[in-house]
Amino acid sequence: MGHWWTRNIIEPGKLPLLLALASFVLTFVITRIVVRLIRAGKGPFGNVKAGGLHIHHVVPGVVLTVIGGFGAVGSDRHGLGSAVSAVVFGMGAGLVLDEFALILHLDDVYWSEEGRKSVEVVVVTAALVGLMLSGFLPFGVNDLTEDELQNRAGVALSIGLNFGVALLALSKGKARMAIFGVIVPLVALVGAIRLARPTSPWARRFYRRRPRARAKARLRAYHHDRRWAGPRRRFQDLIGGKPDPEPVRPLPGRS
Template sequence: MIHDGRLPMSLAFASLLLTFLVTRTITRLIRAGRGPFHNIGSGGVHIHHVVPGIVLALIGGFLAVGSGEYLVARSIAGVLLGIGAGLVLDEFGMIVHLSDVYWTEQGRISIEATVLATAAVGLAASGFVPFDATPDGHTLDDLVAWSIVLLLDVVMAAITFAKGKVGTGVIGVFIPIVNIVAGIRLARPGSPWARRYYRDKPRRLRRATARAARRDARWKPIRRRFEDTIAGRLVAAPAPMPVAPNPEPRARREVDGARHTWRRERAGSG
């Protein structure tokens, strides 16, 4: 039985996950030329599903803000927000790169963003909300303890993000012990933390690089198989559009040359 206070969040979680899975299934069928599905366009313009996703997310968000304590309205808002978020996150890579990278390596960021968002919403729906228990009505000691825990959670989450562990940082916001462990361990090479604090410590940088290489060798093939299962196989990234040379300088030179020739001929005839 779902608690009434968590029902809207649970509906948002289910809507997000189901929308993403259904959308990926439909796009893969369209790509394979199977089924009754096809791309939607208007006036020769392909309408990506991120467009209705933004509209639904906005409607759901404003409805949630204005619904007050009405459980039915909040539940409807949760469904609309979940559907909209699922459509938007499915094309998150296109938003980041401002290019149609849906089936390319750059587009795999959509899978990562969706997994992180789904994990965060799922944890919130399950009751792992670190900022839910407010200290109102408690003693001063309770207020101090709550503030210290909150501050520690925020600081350790910031350190984890700075160390290049985005996924761990998101999970750690809801389960603080995860960020405490991740914040103590070595940063990933290339992260802001490594650039700032490992610059003059080559030994620590070598350890971080070796640890990251071992981790990637172990988990990257598994992650790749998971992404291929969800998103389909990759295609080569689209080649950048060739930039046409600016004809203006050449045209100006031709005009200047013709003008110079005309002046010489005029001076010679005079």
């Protein structure tokens, strides 16, 4: 265990990344527990206010992210300062991304359906950092041999091809596959080959005069969403809490 730790974490300089990931996940989990207790009216916790203004935890999150980021840039990669900065940065990032939906909508949508985006972004971020920690590098550079790495043209070509495949998957409406494809190119390749989602830019451009392709894309998207929407919502509710029910809108009055 000690040999593996030294060879795979200490020597490559991955300890700050590991500490940042651990503090990021731990901060998010603790934050969600606290806000769910506040929501349920349990425990000694309460909303932070200053002069009647509700201070969202994205505010201290931004401060910690800035401190940790600049601290990491200005410290030695293998020193104690780098490790401390990584922990501070991870804590700040956890607080910020926990309210990603608030930043996106510029509205307090924490317990609404839109608030699910925060949980999704946190899970995706943790997964991507975990892949990098495991040895995967963006655009598949880790798949190149030593001779290929020394050839700058080969590296640039590999990055360009992988980036293009990720963009193709994104244009087909496969955002998650495109994001993960930046780290694992095979994922983006699968998304680029498969049918585009019916509302994607690719479908609007290339399926416009192909009714059979449009119908097939709609059918596949319907079955995919029906199969995975329920499990995805339950997973998000387990991590972040169930959103508030949508208010019932009254029917318009008859004239």
